[in-house]
Amino acid sequence: MSDLTQVKALISKGAEYLYQTRVCDEDHLPHGRRAYVWPLLNWLYKHDGNKEWVKKAEIVADELDPTVRHNPSGEMVIFPGLHHRRNYSTNAIDCGTFVDSFFDFKELQRGTPHPLDAKVNEVATNYILKKITGHKDVHDQYLWAATGLARFLAELEEDAKTSEYKKALENTLDFWLGLNEEDGYSPYMQSDKFMGGLTPYYFSRRIAFSWYILEKAKLRRPDIEEKLLTSAHFLARLLRPDGVKEMRLEAKRYYFWGEFEADSHPFDLYVFYKSYEKAKDEFWLDASAASFRQLLKAQIPNGAIRSRTSTQGLQDWQCDTMRTGHLAWLARLPDEYLSEISNRKVRPIRTPYRFNKASPSERVLLIGNAERWVHFVTRKGQIAGYAGERVSGLALPSGSNINNLRSPCLFHYRSRGNPLLFFRHNRPALIETFKYALFHSWDCFMHKRHVKLAFAFLKDGLFGYLFIGFFTRSTEFPTEISGLTVGANFIRHDLTLSDMSGNQKEIIGRREILWDEKAVISIKDTLTVSTPLNLTHQDGVTRVHGPKVIQLTYLLGG
Secondary structure, rough: OOOOOOHHHHHHHHHHHHHHOOOOOOOOOOOOHHHHHHHHHHHHHHHHHHHHHHHHHHHHHHHHHEEEEEOOOEEEOOOOHHHHHOOOOOHHHHHHHHHHHHHHHHHHHHOOOOOOHHHHHHHHHHHHHHHHHHOOOEEEHHHHHHHHHHHHHHOOOOOOOHHHHHHHHHHHHHHHHHHOOOOOOOOOOOOOOOOOOOHHHHHHHHHHHHHHHHHHHOOOOHHHHHHHHHHHHHHHOOOOOOOEOOOOHOOOOHHOOOOOOOHHHHHHHHHHHHHHHHHOHHHHHHHHHHHHHHHHHHHHOOEEEEOOOOOOOOOOOHHHHHHHHHHHHHOOOOHHHHHHHHHHHHHHHHHOHHHOOOOOOOOOEEEOOOOOEEEEEEHHHHHHHHOOOOOOOOEOOOOOOOOOOOOOOOOOEEEOOOOHHOOOOOOOHHHHHHHHHHHHHHHHHHOOOOOOHHHHHHHHHHHHHHHHHOOOOOOOOOOEEEOOEOOEEEEEEEEEEEOOOOOOOOEEEEEEEOOOOOOOEEEEEEEOOOOOEEEEEOOOEEEEOEEEEEEEEEEEOO
16 A cells, blocks of 8 residues: 655645745745646545545636736736746746646536636647747747646547647657757757756756656657657766755756755656656666655745755745645656655665766766766856856866855866956856846845845856956866767866856866776876966865876765
């Protein structure tokens, strides 16, 4: 018999929080993401038969009904969407969430008509269909929208439009997967050079949405399933040995001010389940147990999921309503799996990454062994004050705030940069940084009431970026590692200084990284230039210049 005690407590507290939060305490408006309360209430009713859950679902439906209306373009959408900046969401996300979740409400209603019926039909067949067949840029957004149409299709009786919806969903998956790299990597978005890179926070939901669309649209595509498993293995590569995703790899940095985040665990768990279902590898269960435990830790007494991990007391950007809504993806999982992972002993995970198969073409490599490892980034995006992956090359722990560009990463070199060249090459980044820093600090101060976070946006997101950007080059900043060769226990590459846009490049030498079965890393840097450099290591910062050979060691987990 399944023991779902911890799962039920997590879901019931989350559902109560969403039910009570008609207006977001932080953003001071209603969020469309609140519709995710319906899958939670439906799950609870199925497990205890308490009709109070049904009553609450009906109350939420009546409260949300006025928010579903035509926008100025004549499209039926969920407000506020993009029509209020403080919603910090989009119509695509909110409409996908709403339509998908609405059918959980309909299950609770058992066929009783509701005023939302016709509205949801129009949202799915008009707005969402246009969204997924039109221009596609931010991959999470159109895939999220597609989950709504997929659920609508699953509940729809066969008619003349069924094949059109199904084909649109299939084409959407083909489009996204066509942009994936061979190792399973996919960017956050296509058009933005700063947020167009790797986002561990968002990565798993793209895979989860795709599995969900396949299932609900009844698509028989073994080729897509194989690609999703490859993407899941890339997701596994982003984990640390404790099962938490490495935030130093995150391109959408302004969302996070601590060492890790807890908001994406429900999507991770959905992907881990589908991967275990297909591959039967125990790794996915161990990763699931670790992920579930972190999710439990993130639930505060009022039921909200809050990922506040900053040592400076800084809260992550997104509000509690949106984070808590993601729990709905637990309600999509089988009881047997939830019981297994919630009662499974949590232990350090063993990565399925095959060190002897590493290739320079992969965006992220691992250094170490199956039990202890760190990350090595071969390619990344440019850095602005608010976005862009923090480091290329060796990505070792060095401070919890990924937005503090003044704090160098471990075993990297810094040198002087040319402020005029930086200004010439980085005007778009400077403009966007000013906009993000000022708007977000204003919102934090005036609306969210997070005064510390408001000042952090100015201190780290603006002034720290300007100071380091104008006057610093670093081996952390190149957008691509050159001269790269890899093996089962070594990586060799050029040591290159650049500014944060990848310009002002200067090769200062060559680095060789070796590691043994005990996960001891040995670094040999052969410096070939006399440029004055600052090297950051475990004991601080040392001033060095070449020609010179520098030997360094680091014990993983030591």
